[in-house]
Every structure is written in structure tokens, then in C-alpha cells.
Amino acid sequence: MASNIEIQKKCEWCGTIFTAHKITTAYCSHRCANLAYKDRVRKKRIQEFHLKHDAELKPNSEKEFLTPTEVAAFLGVGRTSIYRYIKNAKIKAVRFDGKTLVRRSDIDKMFDYIIASNNENKPKEKTPISDFYTTAEVKEKYGIKDSWIFHIAKEHNIPRTFHRGKTYWSKKHIDDYFAKKAPDPKIKEWYSTQDMQ
Template sequence: MSSNIEIKKKCCWCGSEFIARKTSTEYCSHQCSGLAYKERKRQSRLESYQQEYEHQQSGRAEVATQEFLTPTQAAKLLGVCHMTIYNYINQGVVKVWKLKRKTLIRRADIDALFDILKVEQVTEAKVPTPITEFYTSKEVQEKYGISNSGLYEI
């Protein structure tokens, strides 16, 4: 509800002075209010991403200390999808122990994977050799028996 009183205030967004008719007014214009709203939303989204990242990092640290891992925990530890771990299990790359319906992977076996893997060496890119021989269109016509009309001469 508006009143007849005039209060000098400073805009929280742009910093310019303005006359407010309510004590709760914080911004000098609708534009400043909209920009501040967008910034608040952006900051809340950044905070939620930061919390999610910290949660993931704490999950990795927790998993790193365990001796036996589930396939999902092993996937978190290695930073791959859990289906990748199941594919490794099916291919026999990773040894597992099954206790009824529980599948466990020993942490030492995951560490041993990196001992047996070969390190790929990066090779230098091949430099293409420039083409030095060219045929003229007349030489191609003579060599393959082609006329200018595109029909073969027999």
C-alpha cells in the first residue's frame, strides 16, 4: 500500500538514490528489481551445484577407504558409469565375490587393474607428404581413352 511519505533510499542493485513511498522498497526501478532477481536465482543455482559437487567428493573419499566395494561404489571411485563396471565384470576384467545377491569387488583388485594396463604412448601426428606429380586433363584423356564429350573411344 502506497503512502504520501517520501523516503530517500539507495538502490540495492545500481546504487543510485531514489525516492521510495514504502519502507520495504529496495530497488529504484522494475529493471533493477528484475536484474537482482536473476542474480539471486543464478547464485542459488551455483550454490546447489557446489553442494552437489561437495557431496560427490565426500562420497569418493568415503569409498576410497573401504576394502570391499559394490559395483556402484567402484564406479564412483573410478569416475565411470556403473554399467561400465558391470561390463568389466562380465568380461572377466574385474574379479568379484557374490554373497547371495550382493556383488562385492575387492579394492586391491581395482588397484591391480592399473598395474596390468599398458600405458599408451602418444605418437606424433604424421605430416602429410605434398603431392608433387600432377596430370593435365589432356594426359588423363590420352591415358584412359576419354574424349571431351565424356564417352569412351573404342
């Protein structure tokens, strides 16, 4: 049974304001829920690694260089993946005395880069639309026909909503569209079509 509750919430992953139908809903979309889940799994793996290997690494916890095996355990992936990351230059590595070594600071830099990339890809927070025109108000204000309003809205993706059989248009989007179409106030003289002929 669908819930009639509508709660305005902020997505815990991307920060977008959305309408939730359950109190427990934390994310605006399946994509955000999935990304948050993957992030939790990654953090859990890192935490488990620290708990498991802290005793082993304690004397060398400040060790600057790690072997691919240690890096694999640290990141919770296979050694093959680490060698692939090294080959694709996602992780910097050096060869020293026949050994491949990865600097700990380079692993931190890699995560800083990934986090920065994810933040750039997050959708910008949308401002909810609160002011609307009825179709009659748009017609009266801008002197256009019903069919032209629907044509403009479709062509320029102007948001609309319906309430009790009436169509309501976003004031901001309608005003912005007609502001672009307004004549330049710097032009003082105009010719009519007859003058031109």
C-alpha cells in the first residue's frame, strides 16, 4: 500500500532536496543509495583491514613504502588489481632492488583525487519552485495564446504542475523566457513593416 505522506528531505549522498514518502528514506534516488552503500562497504573494508593488520604493522605503522600485497590488503582488493592500477598509472610505484613499492602518501593522493571527482559529479542542489502562474495569467501578462504557452513550455522545458484541473507554470522560468525576448531598451527608434516597404 502506497503512503500518502510527503516529507521534504535532503539526500544524505548528494544533498538534493527531494520528496520522500517514508520517514526512513535517506536518499533521493537508487543511484545515490547505491553510491552510499559502496562508500560504506569501502570504509568498512578499510576499518577491518586496520583492525586485522594493526598488530602486524604496529612496529612499522609509520612505514612510508608498502608492497603491492600490503596495498591490496589495505584497499580490500586483489593483488592483480593493484598491478593493473600501477600499469594504468592510477597508483604510482617504484622498482627498487627487484621489488615493487608504493608510497603511502600516493595512496592518500589517489583517494583525494577520487573524492574530489565524486564531489564534482554530484548534482547541484535544486531550489524548489514555489511561485506559479496560471495559464490565464500568462496569457494576460504576455498577450499570447494557450497553444503558444504549451509550445514554449515544451521547447524550453518550463516546469509545470497540475492542481484541481488547472495547469500552473513556474513564474521564474516564464519570466526568464520573456525577458530574453524583450526588446533592447537602448534602441530608441523603430520602423514599422510599412515604413520598411
